[in-house]
Amino acid sequence: MGALDTIRVGIIGCGTNAINKHIKNLRPLKDVELVAFCDVNKQQAEEVKRLYGSSNAKAYTDYRKMLEDQSIDVIHIATHNRLHAELSIAAMEAGKHVMCEKPMAMSTLECRQMLDASERTGQKITIGYQYRFRTDLLYLHHLRREGALGRVYMAHSHFYSNSGGPGRGLFYRKEEQGGGPLIDLGSHALDATLWAMNNYNVKSVFGKTNHGLMEKEKRYDHIKEISVEDSGVAFINMEDGATIILGASWRLHLAQAGAPAVTLVGEDQGASCYGNMIINGVGNGEPWVKEIGQEEMSQALNLDPSESHACRQIKQWMTCIREDKAPLVTPEQAMKVSQVLEAIYQSAESGKLIEL
Ligand SMILES: NC(=O)c1ccc[n+]([C@@H]2O[C@H](COP(=O)([O-])OP(=O)(O)OC[C@H]3O[C@@H](n4cnc5c(N)ncnc54)[C@H](O)[C@@H]3O)[C@@H](O)[C@H]2O)c1
Incomplete structure (x- = not known):
């Protein structure tokens, strides 16, 4: 692809996330065209094409037909999790780069097959872990990389969401999604944490899932079958002795819910991300706490504060394709997140510590 070429993008799965994240952030980009939309729901594919497509865009119900179009450079996949591996592999085999939604897939085996397909075809693949691009998480990564925290031995x-699940039917079925809030929301928190720590050497995990509140989700008429947890926690042991405590929920009687929050505890300082950043340590024998706001973090990292984290990820992804670079979210890292989550679910079912 030449430096001035337009990048032609196709979307598979034209639901909530495709519209609110992918299309929203791709459309304003210069030299990017939304040329193809595929959804098994024909009306949805047609409507999304009409609203957001380029003048000659096409709508499809069968992704195989869409992948035959040689002029498409990149495919964004935003279907439920069970299809992530199948669609990503087919798209790469058809010569397209892929941004696939998180989690990478439902099992480590599927992730490995996706990675193999990328290596075999030479096509890039990245996963939709956009929270890494949030200002405070970028700043946390920067602090750890600069050595400000010292050795990080705890996270x-x-x-946590405390107000209920997504309300869309397939999210409640383990065979379609791989699990509930742990794989849905916990995957974001875990991805951001492993990346901020720059430590992917997981030794073992112990997980526990809770199911008592899910009956309440049947407030939605279309949700008849629920086979996933309402919340879950895990204790993750790293090879170097560090530990991570992970929690995720759709329903939990906990006041402090919200977007992913990551705390890294180092031997020199601790740092917590809750939108702003709180750093703490001890100086002259006295504990101190310092809050760093958005403006200071944006300036330090040379970020445009008006850009959302999703916008930053999609812009970076387009730049990687144009300039043949590796995306920030690599498939190897995303595969580790899926592997840990798979082990957490195995541990929750068996009641045993699972070695990776
Ligand atoms: N990164 C994030 O923060 C974030 C946020 C929400 C959802 N997601 C992820 O995005 C994915 C989709 O979630 P959603 O909330 O948009 O779900 P959704 O149900 O709103 O949309 C999924 C769409 O995929 C379509 N679909 C199903 N099978 C298909 C097939 N074979 N071919 C083409 N289209 C097909 C459905 O008809 C539906 O329109 C999930 O993997 C989810 O984990 C990520």
Whole structure:
């Protein structure tokens, strides 16, 4: 692809996330065209094409037909999790680069097959872990990389919702999604934490899932079958002795819910991300706490504060394709997140510590 070429993008799965994240952030980009939309729901594919497509865009119900179009450079996949591996592999085999939604897939085996397909075809693949691009998480990564925290030996990582699940039917079925809030929201928190720590050497995990509140989700008429947890926690042991405590929920009687929060505890300082950043340590024998706001972090990292984290990820992804670079979210890292989550679910089912 020449430096001035337009990047032609196709979307598979034209639901909530495709519209609110992918299309929203791709459309304003210069030299990017949304040329193809595929959804098994024909009306949805047609409507999304009409609203957001380029003048000659096409709508499809069968992704195989869409992948035959040689002029498409990149495919964004935003279907439920069970299809992530199948669609990503087919797209790469058809010569397209892929941004696939998180989690990478439902099992480590599927992730490995996706990675193999990328290596075999030479096509890039990245996963939709956009929270890494949030200002405070970028700043946390920067602090750890600069050595400000000292050796990081503990992390708290959570993404708690206390108001209920997504309300879309397939999210409640383990065979379609791989699990509930742990794989849905916990995957974001875990991805951000492993990346901020720059430590992917997981030794073992102990997980526990809770199911008592899910009956309440049947407030939605279309949700008849629920086979996933309402919340879950895990204790993750790293090879170097560090530990991560991970939590995720759709429903939990906990006041402090919200977007992913990551705390890294180092031997020199601790740092917590809750939008702003709170750093703490001890100086002259006295504990101190300092809050760093958005403006200071944006300036330090040379970020445009008006850009959302999703916008930053999609812009970076387009630049990587144009300039043949590796995306910030690599498939190897995303595969580790899936592997840990798979082990957490195995541990929750068996009641045993699972070695990776
Ligand atoms: N990165 C994030 O923060 C974030 C946020 C929300 C959802 N997601 C992820 O995005 C994915 C989709 O979630 P959603 O909330 O948009 O779900 P959704 O149900 O709103 O949309 C999924 C769409 O995929 C379509 N679809 C199903 N099978 C298909 C097939 N074979 N071919 C083409 N289209 C097909 C459905 O008809 C539906 O329109 C999930 O993997 C989810 O984990 C990520």
